[in-house]
Amino acid sequence: MMPTLMNRVAVVLCCSLAASSAMADAAFRCGGRLIEPGLTQSAVLQMCGAPTSKTVEVQDVRSGNQVVGKTEVQRWTYESYGATRVLTFDQDTLKAIE
Numbered sequence: 648m649m650p651t652l653m654n655r656v657a658v659v660l661c662c663s664l665a666a667s668s669a670m671a672d673a674a675f676r677c678g679g680r681l682i683e684p685g686l687t688q689s690a691v692l693q694m695c696g697a698p699t700s701k702t703v704e705v706q707d708v709r710s711g712n713q714v715v716g717k718t719e720v721q722r723w724t725y726e727s728y729g730a731t732r733v734l735t736f737d738q739d740t741l742k743a744i745e
Contacts, residue, residue, distance in 0.1 A: 688739050702722045733745045
């Protein structure tokens, strides 16, 4: 019976670690401020300053198989303390942090 309990504890611990890793990727700290999806480009610039590098790409907006417009996607890279974070903006809104 003891190995079964240990197996359950190990599974719960692994799931908790995986969940905390996923949450860590959804936000990061820039100085003392939390950067997370939903912020505008100006808010990120105000909190973090200029990115180390930036790329801009115009992508098609699709509805099914049909192109219905264009959108500008920017990827800002911040390198600090040996860590690299890439922030992806669609138009003016932060959509993802890698």
